[in-house]
Structures are given as structure tokens and as C-alpha cells.
Amino acid sequence: MRQKKWEELAEVKRELAARDWFMGTSGNLSLKVSDEPLTFLVTASSKDKRKETAEDFLLVGADGQPAEATSLKPSAETLLHVHIYNKTNAGCVLHVHTVDNNVISEWYGDEGEVVFTNQEIIKAFGLWEEDAVFRIPIIPNFAHIPTLANEFAKHVHESNGAVLIRNHGITVWGKDAFEAKKWLEACEFLCQYHVKLLLLKR
Ligand SMILES: CSC[C@@H](O)[C@@H](O)C(=O)COP(=O)(O)O
Numbered sequence: 001m002r003q004k005k006w007e008e009l010a011e012v013k014r015e016l017a018a019r020d021w022f023m024g025t026s027g028n029l030s031l032k033v034s035d036e037p038l039t040f041l042v043t044a045s046s047k048d049k050r051k052e053t054a055e056d057f058l059l060v061g062a063d064g065q066p067a068e069a070t071s072l073k074p075s076a077e078t079l080l081h082v083h084i085y086n087k088t089n090a091g092c093v094l095h096v097h098t099v100d101n102n103v104i105s106e107w108y109g110d111e112g113e114v115v116f117t118n119q120e121i122i123k124a125f126g127l128w129e130e131d132a133v134f135r136i137p138i139i140p141n142f143a144h145i146p147t148l149a150n151e152f153a154k155h156v157h158e159s160n161g162a163v164l165i166r167n168h169g170i171t172v173w174g175k176d177a178f179e180a181k182k183w184l185e186a187c188e189f190l191c192q193y194h195v196k197l198l199l200l201k202r
């Protein structure tokens, strides 16, 4: 079970690395392993996530602390993952820093959200109506992780979701790795498109 989950998370990490979404050791990923008790594999902190090693992930519990003896440190942002698994039926959480998601988070930061509409890719979020609207909340980038995690948790309600952290990155989750990756890619598509459109309009 654990090994299968490890390989599944390693594959997601490989795919996101191929997109160059882990600049400067940024980003963290997790995949749920068990429900009762809650355990999940999370990326070890401060590693170059483009590299593949036997120390890429560690198992943590519902408090985000290692569930097994290890010298590895869980991601500094594990607490955000903890809130998602504790509040929803999500099975996978992905966090990446990209230039485009940072620009969008800054441009719309004061509004507290970015709103997308009239985009075919919104269907990736399960919104099939012609005039569907997709909103991504934007929260301040509190340096104090418990404060950041509390602010973040206010926007965690369903097993799929996305939150932008201002001038930091995006955290996306889904009921499984397929859903989380689909949401992440669709969010990035929207951010990339929107940045280009804003530039053209100037
Ligand atoms: C150099 S990226 C800054 C980090 O503090 C953080 O935002 C991040 O995404 C990666 O932290 P990590 O502890 O490796 O999961």
C-alpha cells in the first residue's frame, strides 16, 4: 500500500518537475495513505524536487509530524495539507510556485480572489454551463505557518479546491492524484492565459 502510494506520488512529482514547476526547491506534494488513523506521504523539506531519491517523501500523521522514525523533515507547509485532509475527503495535495500564478495572485491580491469565466477549460473543474464562473481565493502570505494555515483553512470545504497564496504560489487538492493534477494544470492554464491577455491589453 505505502509503496504503491510512494510510486504514485513519485510519478506526479516527475510530471510536475518536467513542467519546471519546482524552481529553487519550491513546492510540496502529498498523497493520503490511510484514513483511520490519517497518514499521508509528504515531500521532505528543502529538497530539489526535480531530483528522485529514496528520501523524497516521508509518512506523517494527522498532526503533520513524522509517523515513523526518520531524519527527514516534513515540508514546511505540511500544516496546510493537514487542514485539507482533516476537513475534506481529499486524497492528494499539490503546491507549486510559478511566475504566472504569482503574478495573478499579486494583480488580484487586493480583491481577495481571481474570477475566471468564458473559458472552455473551466469544465475541468466540473463546471459545464456556458457562463460558468470559477473563483480562486487569494490569501496573504503570512510567514507564520500556523497563521497561514488558519487563513488557508477558511477556504477548504470540498474534496477538490484551489487557493492562491499572494506572491507565493498555488495549493490545489483533489479526491485523488488524477483530480488534483487536473485541477492544478487547469489553474495554471488560466493563470498563464490571463497574464498574456493582461499584457496584450496594455
Ligand atoms: C524556497 S521555496 C520556500 C518554501 O518556504 C516553501 O514556500 C515551499 O514551497 C517549499 O518548502 P518545503 O519545506 O520544501 O516544502
Ligand SMILES: [Zn+2]
Binding pocket: 026, 027, 028, 077, 095, 097, 168, 169
Ligand atoms: Zn511554497
